[in-house]
Amino acid sequence: MRSLFFLRVLDFFFPLLCGICGREDFFSLKIGLCKRCTNAVRTSKPSARCNVCFSPLSDISVVCGFCDSRNIFFTKVYSLRDRNDLLGELLNKLKSNHEYPVSIFLSLGIRRTLRRLKTLDLDACILLPSYSKNKIFNPVMRPFSPNKRLYEESKRILGIPLIDPLIKTSPERQAGKSFSERFFHAYSAWEIKEKWKNRCPSRILLLDDVFTTGASVNEASRILKKNGTKSVYVLTYLRVSD
Numbered sequence: 539m540r541s542l543f544f545l546r547v548l549d550f551f552f553p554l555l556c557g558i559c560g561r562e563d564f565f566s567l568k569i570g571l572c573k574r575c576t577n578a579v580r581t582s583k584p585s586a587r588c589n590v591c592f593s594p595l596s597d598i599s600v601v602c603g604f605c606d607s608r609n610i611f612f613t614k615v616y617s618l619r620d621r622n623d624l625l626g627e628l629l630n631k632l633k634s635n636h637e638y639p640v641s642i643f644l645s646l647g648i649r650r651t652l653r654r655l656k657t658l659d660l661d662a663c664i665l666l667p668s669y670s671k672n673k674i675f676n677p678v679m680r681p682f683s684p685n686k687r688l689y690e691e692s693k694r695i696l697g698i699p700l701i702d703p704l705i706k707t708s709p710e711r712q713a714g715k716s717f718s719e720r721f722f723h724a725y726s727a728w729e730i731k732e733k734w735k736n737r738c739p740s741r742i743l744l745l746d747d748v749f750t751t752g753a754s755v756n757e758a759s760r761i762l763k764k765n766g767t768k769s770v771y772v773l774t775y776l777r778v779s780d
């Protein structure tokens with residue numbers, strides 16, 4: 539926490555270079571990427587989106603095939619951007635080292651989105667645990683949690699606490715798995731902690747870096763709902779849109 543504050547102070551006094559190419563311009567100072575790279579990561583805006591998972595739709599239906607055909611336990615997904623290759627790379631950059639400019643850029647629009655979520659009267663937020671210990675409280679494993687900013691802004695704007703009712707029971711990770719494998723794997727990935735059994739808050743905001751198949755989020759939502767939660771809203775930096 540202290541080192542992040544210190545880096546912010548440094549950023550205030552020293553120029554902020556583009557998180558991709560390292561150049562400095564008006565854009566990089568403001569949003570963490572230079573003008574050229576900002577244009578390069580831009581994704582096209584679809585005309586319609588699924589009411590539940592927010593994925594782009596090609597016809598006039600209100601819910602996509604995915605959300606229509608499965609038992610969906612989450613209520614609604616909010617993603618700041620559709621993922622493309624460059625944005626995916628940016629997110630990996632954010633995961634592998636402390637990339638302050640990148641975190642600024644990926645978080646653009648988060649305050650506006652969170653202010654919209656104020657009306658939902660959320661009770662708490664959670665991060666999907668990917669290790670047995672929570673990343674935020676375990677800075678040794680990873681210097682910078684990509685979801686840290688999601689959590690910090692949620693706490694600040696919505697005034698809700700971070701809770702960790704789930705524990706990871708499987709050491710496997712979702713990355714590198716096929717679509718169907720993800721669903722099978724997600725089914726046994728977590729358990730509810732004893733103290734949260736049947737005592738989960740009513741309205742939860744689930745924070746994650748990227749919404750891919752929705753398998754993890756859906757399984758986490760299922761467990762939370764089994765234990766007292768009424769609605770699970772999801773907020774991610776990116777969503778996979780194809």
Ligand SMILES: [Zn+2]
Pocket residue numbers: 556557558559560561571572573574575576
């Ligand atoms: Zn650049």
Ligand SMILES: [Zn+2]
Pocket residue numbers: 588589590591592593601602603604605606
């Ligand atoms: Zn959908």
